[in-house]
Amino acid sequence: xxxxxxxxxxxxxxxxxxxxxxxxxxxxxxxxxxxxxxxxxxxxxxxxxxxxxxxxxxxxxxxxxxxxxxxxxxxxxxxxxxxxxxxxxxxxxxxxxxxxxxxxxxxxxxxxxxxxxxxxxxxxxxxxxxxxxxxxxxxxxxxxxxxxxxxxxxxxxxx
Amino acid sequence: xxxxxxxxxxxxxxxxxxxxxxxxxxxxxxxxxxxxxxxxxxxxxxxxxxxxxxxxxxxxxxxxxxxxxxxxxxxxxxxxxxxxxxxxxxxxxxxxxxxxxxxxxxxxxxxxxxxxxxxxxxxxxxxxxxxxxxxxxxxxxxxxxxxxxxxxxxxxxxxxxxxxxxxxxxxxxxxxxxxxxxxxxxxxxxxxxxxxxxxxxxxxxxxxxxxxxxxxxxxxxxxxxxxxxxxxxxxxxxxxxxxxxxxxxxxxxxxxxxxxxxxxxxxxxxxxxxxxxxxxxxxxxxxxxxxxxxxxxxxxxxxxxxxxxxxxxxxxxxxxxxxxxxxxxxxxxxxxxxxxxxxxxxxxxxxxxxxxxxxxxxxxxxxxxxxxxxxxxxxxxxxxxxxxxxxxxxxxxxxxxxxxxxxxxxxxxxxxxxxxxxxxxxxxxxxxxxxxxxxxxxxxxxxxxxxxxxxxxxxxxxxxxxxxxxxxxxxxxxxxxxxxxxxxxxxxxxxxxxxxxxxxxxxxxxxxxxxxxxxxxxxxxxxxxxxxxxxxxxxxxxxxxxxxxxxxxxxxxxxxxxxxxxxxxxxxxxxxxxxxxxxxxxxxxxxxxxxxxxxxxxxxxxxxxxxxxxxxxxxxxxxxxxxxxxxxxxxxxxxxxxxxxxxxxxxxxxxxxxxxxxxxxxxxxxxxxxxxxxxxxxxxxxxxxxxxxxxxxxxxxxxxxxxxxxxxxxxxxxxxxxxxxxxxxxxxxxxxxxxxxxxxxxxxxxxxxxxxxxxxxxxxxxxxxxxxxxxxxxx
Ligand code: FES
Ligand code: FES
Numbered sequence: 001x002x003x004x005x006x007x008x009x010x011x012x013x014x015x016x017x018x019x020x021x022x023x024x025x026x027x028x029x030x031x032x033x034x035x036x037x038x039x040x041x042x043x044x045x046x047x048x049x050x051x052x053x054x055x056x057x058x059x060x061x062x063x064x065x066x067x068x069x070x071x072x073x074x075x076x077x078x079x080x081x082x083x084x085x086x087x088x089x090x091x092x093x094x095x096x097x098x099x100x101x102x103x104x105x106x107x108x109x110x111x112x113x114x115x116x117x118x119x120x121x122x123x124x125x126x127x128x129x130x131x132x133x134x135x136x137x138x139x140x141x142x143x144x145x146x147x148x149x150x151x152x153x154x155x156x157x158x159x
Numbered sequence: 160x161x162x163x164x165x166x167x168x169x170x171x172x173x174x175x176x177x178x179x180x181x182x183x184x185x186x187x188x189x190x191x192x193x194x195x196x197x198x199x200x201x202x203x204x205x206x207x208x209x210x211x212x213x214x215x216x217x218x219x220x221x222x223x224x225x226x227x228x229x230x231x232x233x234x235x236x237x238x239x240x241x242x243x244x245x246x247x248x249x250x251x252x253x254x255x256x257x258x259x260x261x262x263x264x265x266x267x268x269x270x271x272x273x274x275x276x277x278x279x280x281x282x283x284x285x286x287x288x289x290x291x292x293x294x295x296x297x298x299x300x301x302x303x304x305x306x307x308x309x310x311x312x313x314x315x316x317x318x319x320x321x322x323x324x325x326x327x328x329x330x331x332x333x334x335x336x337x338x339x340x341x342x343x344x345x346x347x348x349x350x351x352x353x354x355x356x357x358x359x360x361x362x363x364x365x366x367x368x369x370x371x372x373x374x375x376x377x378x379x380x381x382x383x384x385x386x387x388x389x390x391x392x393x394x395x396x397x398x399x400x401x402x403x404x405x406x407x408x409x410x411x412x413x414x415x416x417x418x419x420x421x422x423x424x425x426x427x428x429x430x431x432x433x434x435x436x437x438x439x440x441x442x443x444x445x446x447x448x449x450x451x452x453x454x455x456x457x458x459x460x461x462x463x464x465x466x467x468x469x470x471x472x473x474x475x476x477x478x479x480x481x482x483x484x485x486x487x488x489x490x491x492x493x494x495x496x497x498x499x500x501x502x503x504x505x506x507x508x509x510x511x512x513x514x515x516x517x518x519x520x521x522x523x524x525x526x527x528x529x530x531x532x533x534x535x536x537x538x539x540x541x542x543x544x545x546x547x548x549x550x551x552x553x554x555x556x557x558x559x560x561x562x563x564x565x566x567x568x569x570x571x572x573x574x575x576x577x578x579x580x581x582x583x584x585x586x587x588x589x590x591x592x593x594x595x596x597x598x599x600x601x602x603x604x605x606x607x608x609x610x611x612x613x614x615x616x617x618x619x620x621x622x623x624x625x626x627x628x629x630x631x632x633x634x635x636x637x638x639x640x641x642x643x644x645x646x647x648x649x650x651x652x653x654x655x656x657x658x659x660x661x662x663x664x665x666x667x668x669x670x671x672x673x674x675x676x677x678x679x680x681x682x683x684x685x686x687x688x689x690x691x692x693x694x695x696x697x698x699x700x701x702x703x704x705x706x707x708x709x710x711x712x713x714x715x716x717x718x719x720x721x722x723x724x725x726x727x728x729x730x731x732x733x734x735x736x737x738x739x740x741x742x743x744x745x746x747x748x749x750x751x752x753x754x755x756x757x758x759x760x761x762x763x764x765x766x767x768x769x770x771x772x773x774x775x776x777x778x779x780x781x782x783x784x785x786x787x788x789x790x791x792x793x794x795x796x797x798x799x800x801x802x803x804x805x806x807x808x809x810x811x812x813x814x815x816x817x818x819x820x821x822x823x824x825x826x827x828x829x830x831x832x833x834x835x836x837x838x839x840x841x842x843x844x845x846x847x848x849x850x851x852x853x854x855x856x857x858x859x860x861x862x863x864x865x866x867x868x869x870x871x872x873x874x875x876x877x878x879x880x881x882x883x884x885x886x887x888x889x890x891x892x893x894x895x896x897x898x899x900x901x902x903x904x905x906x907x908x909x910x911x912x913x914x915x916x917x918x919x920x921x922x923x924x925x926x927x928x929x930x931x932x933x934x935x936x937x938x
Binding site: 034035036037038039040041042043044045047074075076078085088089092093094095096097098099100101104123124126127128129130131132133134135136137138139140 | 177178180181182183184185186187188189190191193194369370371372373374419420421422424452453651652653654825829832833834835836837858859860864865866867868870874
């Protein structure tokens with residue numbers, strides 16, 4: 001059984017035929033979105049993370065048909081001047097880089113829910129994402145820096 | 160000729176340049192091998208053995224062939240008919256077929272391959288294959304395998320590559336495929352001396368897995384009489400040779416491209432998916448793609464489990480006078496590079512200490528498990544687990560502080576190591592001092608806090624760099640003063656593209672972003688032994704430096720000609736070339752434009768860097784020059800043990816490595832820290848569990864890896880620099896330095912906290928609780 005669905009990724013709409021058991025991960029990669037990657041296939045590493053309406057989803061476990069029309073965001077689709085991306089670059093929060101897009105999206109999700117997370121809250125939110133290169137400290141610092149930056153911008157705006 | 164010793168003044172070396180591709184990595188725009196656009200490929204899925212040791216009777220492929228979308232099903236026996244013994248590959252022994260021929264040797268071994276249009280039909284068909292087995296008795300335990308049969312291989316088949324393995328050819332009735340011995344002085348006499356103290360123990364390190372987050376991937380296609388491969392590999396030059404040998408075609412008929420790797424740590428090197436992809440593409444005259452799942456990745460290679468029986472003796476003055484180690488590496492069903500690991504680790508199995516009497520026996524042993532191969536540290540963490548646990552106990556026996564005891568016995572500059580080679584640029588004492596100071600080693604410790612017990616531990620590590628090896632670099636300086644660097648080093652997260660750019664930029668006074676490194680492509684980039692063993696900064700770095708120096712010399716000559724002055728009068732600066740005599744100036748773009756009379760031109764230089772050694776003596780293991788250089792590192796840790804849960808919590812981890820000279824301190828710190836976090840996993844929970852040859856935790860739901868919650872409260876990475884006399888700007892590698900002594904440092908701190916020595920890794924909460932209960936029962 002295949003269904004015609006509309007995948008809405010980073011604002012662009014794609015009509016695609018998907019089988020009932022097609023994984024969101026595979027469908028996105030078929031669309032050429034390779035920032036979404038498989039690391040484990042069982043929801044245990046976070047390399048395949050996407051945001052669906054601002055909520056993180058492990059696309060290796062998600063059926064594509066269920067995301068018909070749901071706005072999806074992947075790291076490569078973030079704004080050119082995305083603040084989380086900029087702070088990751090500034091903090092040197094990458095080694096091999098394979099896991100990093102997943103962490104960037106987790107950072108976005110967290111900061112949308114909690115604009116001033118503590119270090120513990122950041123760690124708790126990132127617990128399901130694995131960086132085998134061990135870049136955790138820089139990743140956490142980059143998310144903290146983004147929070148500070150947003151706060152400073154808000155203060156400037158309201159001043 | 161302009162000498163090599165002139166100091167460049169580029170301002171690139173020692174700077175914290177951002178990684179090349181930093182932004183692309185963060186946005187996910189960097190293309191790893193599996194992300195690259197390819198021509199249409201058939202998907203390959205293999206059918207795997209369900210038996211640890213069995214003869215293959217028939218392989219029934221009929222039902223698989225009937226699956227819609229299946230193009231071909233290929234068995235090992237079919238391939239053997241075509242390729243004969245060339246089907247057997249491996250870096251040290253030619254013992255591994257890409258599909259089992261007449262016998263399977265581990266659960267999960269590939270037996271037949273399905274080629275299909277799409278992954279789904281390939282998977283379905285692979286499940287439909289039926290194999291008729293005649294079971295053989297398996298051997299799972301490394302010590303049973305040493306003791307005798309069943310034998311995993313009937314005869315040993317050392318590869319032709321290494322002359323020093325020749326004596327093993329055709330040897331039968333053994334599972335020991337290599338043995339290294341190190342002998343010096345008289346251990347028995349030293350151990351019997353008056354007033355001496357000896358400690359001994361049986362140690363065990365379980366097999367572990369690398370788990371780079373990027374999965375293994377190889378694609379191959381045939382174009383006429385050429386074979387092209389795109390593979391996630393650390394060893395493109397090796398793969399080209401291996402595939403050319405396998406197919407019996409010239410090197411220039413094989414093109415191997417790599418891509419940036421999403422981590423590797425030793426997992427993606429030598430023969431992994433490439434031989435299978437190559438023979439399928441070649442024989443079927445098609446394009447194929449193999450994407451391993453995580454479960455399959457666990458079967459491709461592992462870190463050697465190792466048993467070590469060790470002892471260490473101190474004399475009445477607290478000097479280490481004797482040390483022994485009997486090391487058995489479980490290399491699984493195929494030797495891979497195990498024999499090399501056995502020797503390289505055996506030669507440092509007694510640690511970074513001045514010991515006059517040593518006796519080491521290090522063996523590489525076949526068992527019916529997935530093949531073990533290189534892993535960050537190349538077998539040395541397993542022997543370090545032994546010597547750093549022993550030296551700690553010995554210090555306690557002697558009533559001396561463990562850090563101070565080590566300090567008194569450490570090898571110093573110019574000392575001769577037990578293997579017979581003098582030490583240079585290996586500042587163990589400096590590393591030890593730095594880490595102990597960082598954790599406040601001499602300050603008082605609050606030992607008890609409710610149910611928590613607090614302790615501190617330290618450990619030191621030594622490893623010899625792979626020698627001899629070969630590196631090459633080709634440098635193109637473009638007319639606009641940007642440069643393109645052609646090397647076969649693979650950036651897998653260690654940052655080699657950035658490091659090599661900095662080394663090249665230094666000599667040419669180029670800035671950040673001006674040197675671009677081309678991804679390894681054997682049609683284009685020159686031979687490089689391997690990207691592994693922390694060898695790239697030193698070896699490829701030296702080739703790059705030589706190519707850059709040669710480029711600078713060319714520029715000076717061109718400018719001297721243009722200015723009409725002597726070459727010695729011209730200087731290369733950040734603003735271009737300047738004559739001291741007549742103050743003339745010219746920028747690189749102007750100079751090259753003037754020289755060639757055209758825009759867009761390139762000036763090319765190339766250089767080689769090859770190291771040499773004196774092979775070790777087969778009886779004594781001694782060599783006056785066994786390695787080009789040494790890695791030296793130390794770790795100090797402060798932690799708590801929760802006596803109710805058995806959990807270890809690391810409060811402060813200080814890690815130091817002597818890197819000679821840090822080309823990019825930020826990247827060095829990331830290597831020191833990243834290796835340390837991986838080491839915390841090895842110390843506390845990381846292990847592959849087998850039951851009768853079957854992996855029981857081969858998924859990431861079951862296999863625990865360090866997450867952000869396992870990161871110590873504080874990590875202090877410390878760069879120690881004792882420049883190497885022939886390193887590029889004094890530099891050496893760093894990728895493995897801090898993982899080597901990490902696990903024993905933690906175990907030593909646990910010993911300090913609760914008074915219990917753990918000889919077996921990892922220190923899981925269950926093990927700790929059991930030991931605490933036994934301690935209480937005993938007390
Ligand atoms: S691939 Fe989806 S969580 Fe690992
Ligand atoms: S940067 Fe390599 S896995 Fe995270």
